[in-house]
Amino acid sequence: MSMEQFQNNELMYVDEDHFDVTSFEEDGGFSPRSGSTFFDDDSVDSDFDDDFELSKPKTDTSALEAKNGKDIQGIPWERLNFTREKYRESRLKQYKNYENLSLPHEDLEKECKEVEKDNNFYKFQFNTRLVKSTIVHFQQIAVLSEHQQDMDSFSYGMLRNLLWATSKHDVYLMQNYSVMHWSPLLRRGKEVLNAAKPIVPALKHPNSQTVKRVQISTMTVKDNLMVAGGFQGELICKYLDQPGVAFATKISTDENAITNAVDIFRNPSGSTRVMAANNDAQVRVFDASNFVCLNQFTFPWSVNNTSVSPDGRFLAVLGDSAECLIADAQSGKVVSNLKGHLDYSFASAWHPNGQVLATGNQDTTCRLWDIRNLSESFAILKGRMGAIRTIRFTSDGRFMAMAEPADFVHIFDTSSDYSRGQEIDLFGEIAGISFSPDTEALFVGVSDRTYGSLLELNRRRYDPYSECMF
Template identity: 45%
Template sequence: MSQRDGDLAAGAHPEEGDRHAVRMDGSDDELDQPTSKATEHITAMDVRKGKDMQGIPWNVMPTTRDKYRQSRLQGYANFENVPNSGRLSEKECMPAEKGQLYYEFQHSTRSVKPTIRHFQLRNLVWATTRHDVYLMSNFSVLHWSAMTYKKQEVINLQGHVTPCEKHHRNHYEGFYQTPVSTLAVKHNLLVTGGFHGEIICKFLDRQGVSYCCKTTNDDDGITNSLEIFEKPSGSLHFLASNNDCGLRDFDMEKFRICNHFHFAWPVNVSLQCLLNFQFSI
């Protein structure tokens, strides 16, 4: 974990002049242009006609797309814990051939903008299907459909959020104005993790919030990542990786922590593989 991870966990936020910080509205100062009907949605036909995929009007910008990209690549300082790890990996990776078709653009929109409080936060945008996207926008989790081009608020965390179901050790007092550091959406379950170890669970087919808890009282208790998975038995679980050096396995049938693993380092991310092994970094 880098020093900047530690700063984030301690509650530090990017300074206004930090070029790595992402603005609260998810935009870039230099490229932030008012969204008009002409640039709100970009289709594959628009791109074939020469329009930018992101709707950026380069024809009225003081620089070109290629020059801006080159400037970003030269000015961005990547953070790494292992010195020269990026250069070593480049030697092992096969270079991609230019001119090949690696993806086919379909559609982009500027009608919804994700909120990312810091450039090291993880998984604040989730695509559960080819057409459904869940994202953080300020204090709201939104669902956006690529079929209807419509957005819908799933949960608003700006006010007082309390669980409406009775479960053992449910935090019935709830949370107020919870800043979200990570989220996960899978198997009809939405889980958000907070900067101070807050966990909020909502089933997408139920009204209200099902479960709230605070995983830790540690000052470095930020939730780094969440992983929802099904056990071989079919029971629904999720893993919460925290900066307090803990990895917690939640059973969502019994709404309780069934395993708590301790490490000698802050846990950034944990994954459940098909062989029922857990990997933590």
């Protein structure tokens, strides 16, 4: 698995073992650095606490407050020595996107689709800082050669599939060693998985075992099943309507066995399956009813992401390679190589019609592929600053959203051949994005020590009556 590198000796804090970067400086000007977060050189704490107590709802921002001029993230720009526009300008100039493969990018921008970005498909509804997703940064454990004993030899991972909406009123997101449920309707959260203590699975299964203190690397939720992966190759499965954990195990003993991605899908016969992709170049498929491992596929490189087509027939496999693979989901046999990206890939998603696959890459692009003609991508969509880390389609296929590691989420209208877009501009690392299944809401998880939050945007329906009322 490729990892995103922090420059300029950035500080990080995650739980008790790592560092998380801080946000803004109030008095000393701004310090936008390369990498994907904000920090102060002298302390891991913010220079000001914004006079907020995070136990109180005044940290929230409503649509009405935003309409009256309040920053949607609650950032008090009027108290800072720089404007939002100036900070954005500096971020765009100084942000350094991490690359694994130094291939020439000169012609890439010319190939990218021209997109009209000033649309407003989803409008800001609410932002709460009472709950936030946490991106787990980790230092890659590697054997360093004698020529690699400097800071450039170390890199840090940023897993982004850490937020899922199962309805407009139910959002699940990762917080350090736990998974939280947040109700946007009640504005109340509760812990549904605590992985900081040993997990004893309830299901008696030959391969099920107690796992200790799991640092969660990825997660997904579908229907009533939540699946999480860990940095030591763990896999945890929990039914949301039942206490405890149904199944837990370490699916690999490899010392670099991080579970990079998990997926829940239905095979062509309608049976539910769980898929796990790991750094050991393996993809494993489990029966979701009894958690028996049904298949194990081996690929030439660490697998960062997988996604199964809506009909359950095809498997997209992305990882530490500039090529992406399409395999038979039942046998694992590779049926096509997708060529065009310039770096490692981390995200993919299928259009609900099953004919279009979107792939996200560290070369800062998302490529769109027609499954009926995979010789080349039919469109290339460009990000603003960094890699494309997360991609989601609405359930009706009308919109596709893609998120960069920080600051930008892009929404595209698929009915316009992806030529009409909306750009959501914020500050902070993006832990994940998710459309609600009914397509009415888009949630964005922001990870920042001070301004970490959950953003909710609602689909704009263009009702002339409501438009004149609000």
